Amino acid sequence: MKRITIDPVTRLEGHGKIEIFLDDKGNVENAYFQVPELRGFEKFAEGRPVEEMPRITPRICGVCPEAHLMASAKACDAVYGIELPPTAKKLRELQYSAFFLGDHTTHFYALGAPDFVLGPDAPKEERNIIGVIKKVGVEIGSQVIKTRRECHEVAQILGGKPIHPISAIPGGMSKGLNKEERDRIEKIAKDGVEFGKFTQKIFEDVVLKNKAYVDTILSDTYTFPTYYMGLVDENNCVNFYDGKVRVVDPEGKEHCKYSPNEYREFIAEHVEPWSYLKFPYLKKIGWKGFVSGKESGVYQATPLSRLNAADKMATPLAQAEYEKMYKTLGEKPVKNNLAMHWARIIELLYAAERMLELIRDPDITGSTYRVLPTKTPSEGVGIVEAPRGTLTHHYWTDEKGIVKKANLIVGTTNNHASICMSIKKAAQGVIKAGKPITDGLLNMVEMAFRSYDPCYGCATHSLPGEMPLEVVIYDKDKNIVKKLSR
Amino acid sequence: MTGKKLKLGLYWAASCGGCEIAVLEIAEKILKVIELADIVFWPCVTDFKYDDVRRYPDGYIDVCLWNGGIRNSEAEEIAHLLRKKSKVLVAYGSCSHLGGIPALANLYTKDDIFERVYITTESTDNLQGVYPQEKFEAKEGELHLPRFYERVLRLKDIVDVDYFMPGCPPTVKQTWTVIEAIASGNLPPKGSIIGAGNKSVCDECPFEKKTEGVRIERFKRPHLEMPDLTPKPELKNKPQCLLEQGFICMGSATRSGCDAQCLHANLPCRGCYGPAEGVEDQGAKIASAIGSLIDSQGDPDRAAHIASQIEDPVGTFYRFALSNSILKGKITHKI
Numbered sequence: 001m002k003r004i005t006i007d008p009v010t011r012l013e014g015h016g017k018i019e020i021f022l023d024d025k026g027n028v029e030n031a032y033f034q035v036p037e038l039r040g041f042e043k044f045a046e047g048r049p050v051e052e053m054p055r056i057t058p059r060i061c062g063v064c065p066e067a068h069l070m071a072s073a074k075a076c077d078a079v080y081g082i083e084l085p086p087t088a089k090k091l092r093e094l095q096y097s098a099f100f101l102g103d104h105t106t107h108f109y110a111l112g113a114p115d116f117v118l119g120p121d122a123p124k125e126e127r128n129i130i131g132v133i134k135k136v137g138v139e140i141g142s143q144v145i146k147t148r149r150e151c152h153e154v155a156q157i158l159g160g161k162p163i164h165p166i167s168a169i170p171g172g173m174s175k176g177l178n179k180e181e182r183d184r185i186e187k188i189a190k191d192g193v194e195f196g197k198f199t200q201k202i203f204e205d206v207v208l209k210n211k212a213y214v215d216t217i218l219s220d221t222y223t224f225p226t227y228y229m230g231l232v233d234e235n236n237c238v239n240f241y242d243g244k245v246r247v248v249d250p251e252g253k254e255h256c257k258y259s260p261n262e263y264r265e266f267i268a269e270h271v272e273p274w275s276y277l278k279f280p281y282l283k284k285i286g287w288k289g290f291v292s293g294k295e296s297g298v299y300q301a302t303p304l305s306r307l308n309a310a311d312k313m314a315t316p317l318a319q320a321e322y323e324k325m326y327k328t329l330g331e332k333p334v335k336n337n338l339a340m341h342w343a344r345i346i347e348l349l350y351a352a353e354r355m356l357e358l359i360r361d362p363d364i365t366g367s368t369y370r371v372l373p374t375k376t377p378s379e380g381v382g383i384v385e386a387p388r389g390t391l392t393h394h395y396w397t398d399e400k401g402i403v404k405k406a407n408l409i410v411g412t413t414n415n416h417a418s419i420c421m422s423i424k425k426a427a428q429g430v431i432k433a434g435k436p437i438t439d440g441l442l443n444m445v446e447m448a449f450r451s452y453d454p455c456y457g458c459a460t461h462s463l464p465g466e467m468p469l470e471v472v473i474y475d476k477d478k479n480i481v482k483k484l485s486r
Numbered sequence: 487m488t489g490k491k492l493k494l495g496l497y498w499a500a501s502c503g504g505c506e507i508a509v510l511e512i513a514e515k516i517l518k519v520i521e522l523a524d525i526v527f528w529p530c531v532t533d534f535k536y537d538d539v540r541r542y543p544d545g546y547i548d549v550c551l552w553n554g555g556i557r558n559s560e561a562e563e564i565a566h567l568l569r570k571k572s573k574v575l576v577a578y579g580s581c582s583h584l585g586g587i588p589a590l591a592n593l594y595t596k597d598d599i600f601e602r603v604y605i606t607t608e609s610t611d612n613l614q615g616v617y618p619q620e621k622f623e624a625k626e627g628e629l630h631l632p633r634f635y636e637r638v639l640r641l642k643d644i645v646d647v648d649y650f651m652p653g654c655p656p657t658v659k660q661t662w663t664v665i666e667a668i669a670s671g672n673l674p675p676k677g678s679i680i681g682a683g684n685k686s687v688c689d690e691c692p693f694e695k696k697t698e699g700v701r702i703e704r705f706k707r708p709h710l711e712m713p714d715l716t717p718k719p720e721l722k723n724k725p726q727c728l729l730e731q732g733f734i735c736m737g738s739a740t741r742s743g744c745d746a747q748c749l750h751a752n753l754p755c756r757g758c759y760g761p762a763e764g765v766e767d768q769g770a771k772i773a774s775a776i777g778s779l780i781d782s783q784g785d786p787d788r789a790a791h792i793a794s795q796i797e798d799p800v801g802t803f804y805r806f807a808l809s810n811s812i813l814k815g816k817i818t819h820k821i
Binding site: 003019021029030032034036037038039040042043044046047048049051052055056058059060061062063065076149152159160161162163164166167169170171174175263264267268269270271272273274275276278280283287370372373394400401402405407409 | 500501502503504505506507508511557558560586587588590591593594598599602603604607608609610611612616617618619622624626627629631632634654655658707708709710711712747748750751752753756797798801802805
């Protein structure tokens with residue numbers, strides 16, 4: 001049996017590794033995606049005062065610290081049974097929307113776009129953000145950098161720090177917003193909406209008007225059915241900060257809709273001996289292995305799955321794009337994993353529109369930005385949508401609010417099984433017996449998991465648009481027959 | 487500038503990616519960095535690989551910024567490799583400098599951590615007791631994972647380190663200052679702290695100490711009581727120091743350089759910039775500072791009673807610096 005090793009997969013946190021095993025004929029037998037990292041936050045949370053959790057857990061991920069900050073603060077609110085004042089809740093959602101705008105911007109332009117703007121088999125030297133800028137104009141590059149910088153400015157204003165912000169605390173926010181800051185953020189939000197509109201146009205011109213790309217999105221190599229998860233508000237609209245978790249089956253029928261404190265009825269996690277990361281699945285369906293379809297408990301929690309799991313978007317411009325996507329792709333739920341890029345920019349537009357709504361809300365500069373807990377702390381769950389999937393924090397405390405136990409189900413983890421399946425399917429689709437394994441083909445394997453924007457690392461802020469890869473092909477006796485690196 | 491383009495490397499170990507973002511947050515200036523330096527290894531941005539680095543002559547990389555603590559065997563291996571290949575190795579950020587937040591795991595053993603993560607977590611369904619294995623025989627072939635260590639170590643516990651840059655993450659401003667210093671060859675003596683101040687966070691704090699006659703009768707937790715934010719004429723029109731108000735704040739034991747960002751958000755310092763100049767053990771320093779503020783009235787029992795109101799002193803006083811502490815972590819007989 002031959003083996004192809006992709007190691008290190010460097011745009012994943014730590015050094016994710018892909019092992020592709022070929023059968024005797026040279027077709028793909030199986031593929032493993034391994035996560036070699038563990039830090040153990042669930043254990044060392046024990047003994048910490050619960051109010052410190054929003055200051056500790058953002059260090060799970062420096063790419064999406066806001067997601068952990070918000071999930072953690074919400075879990076703390078629940079531990080104390082606190083109902084947030086409107087100003088506090090709106091400030092948190094405002095900060096969170098700015099974060100989504102910045103994060104989705106980077107992923108789409110720096111990571112996703114090179115494959116579409118330049119093509120999956122463009123020369124690797126060009127297949128990066130610089131190549132994108134050259135093709136579509138310098139103006140875009142400066143727009144992207146500006147949007148990102150301004151989103152971090154909002155994090156600094158509202159969160160106290162641009163990276164690992166801190167101001168969401170049990171009971172609300174540690175600081176309010178003054179008039180001057182409000183005006184500045186309104187300007188950033190307005191520009192954000194324009195940038196969101198502009199991004200839809202780029203996608204339309206570059207991707208949708210190119211039949212070859214649309215065919216790639218629709219191709220079987222990147223398509224399989226699973227369940228789809230996402231947070232929705234009371235109208236079943238996509239919401240990043242609050243609501244209930246809704247899961248739909250591959251036909252779009254509601255499988256469940258649960259409140260944060262009910263998550264254990266619906267989600268369980270499986271362990272494999274070859275990866276440090278667990279594999280969540282739908283408990284009522286069960287773990288059936290790495291298989292797709294309605295009979296398997298594997299689900300996705302991605303931008304696309306959020307759109308699939310909702311009925312609509314809560315803002316007008318994003319709603320128009322939402323309708324267009326489902327009309328163009330012809331079905332709901334959409335099962336084409338590469339359509340995640342499209343879903344991501346629809347969310348980007350929604351995040352900007354939501355930001356503008358919130359900053360124009362008179363409550364946003366209110367003086368009641370926090371309340372003090374009055375109840376005895378015990379147990380609480382906080383859920384938000386991280387850009388890369390539904391994020392759950394669950395804490396149990398003693399009567400003094402010291403953490404006794406913590407359980408975390410983190411964004412990308414939800415998609416671990418689905419990512420493994422996408423890699424295997426893409427590898428099977430592009431690596432064929434007798435066909436030379438080229439750089440372009442390997443990039444098409446990468447595209448399968450790049451669409452998830454996996455947050456094992458700094459996928460979101462890479463300059464080049466390609467994953468460094470080393471592919472070693474072994475014969476049955478483990479002699480190297482070919483080595484490709486780039 | 488020496489005229490010759492610098493060769494720069496960046497690497498991450500047991501970190502969160504925030505340090506990488508901090509480097510990239512210099513935004514437009516990143517293009518300037520590319521003018522000044524060739525990046526010869528940066529897994530998150532370039533496609534150079536371990537084998538490329540192995541092929542470099544020793545000392546090929548002029549400056550390597552390393553973030554993340556040493557959590558597993560892979561990080562240790564790469565630390566040795568990059569030390570050999572780099573003229574100057576910088577521990578960038580709290581984790582490589584002091585262990586950082588992941589080093590709180592040192593309060594538990596590896597077995598404790600594995601049991602919680604893979605067995606007892608409430609959503610985990612693992613009746614067979616499967617644990618990830620360093621070596622696993624899949625039906626198609628053998629799969630490997632790095633060895634998870636008993637403790638998180640600092641970079642300097644593994645290799646010789648030239649400079650230390652504190653912060654979780656280091657601020658964008660400080661990062662740029664250091665990049666400019668590197669580019670101009672203007673670095674201080676080996677072993678120095680770079681990209682930080684030489685005072686304590688109090689020096690940059692928007693709150694002000696009253697000092698005179700201040701004694702703490704009761705400690706407060708930041709979510710359970712509102713801090714007094716009223717500016718006081720007698721305190722240069724600033725509100726009174728949070729520690730003096732009874733909120734545990736690491737500021738006086740912590741190195742300056744962060745612009746006291748957390749204090750500007752009305753929250754006490756947690757010490758990410760590490761021990762202040764001249765301080766060996768950050769936790770011991772804050773314990774002694776707090777001790778001198780307790781209103782004991784000469785009664786040891788009263789002092790002990792007041793001190794007992796401080797929740798989780800170890801996890802608070804050594805929030806970012808457990809690997810750096812005299813304490814190190816939970817005593818264990820395993821290696």
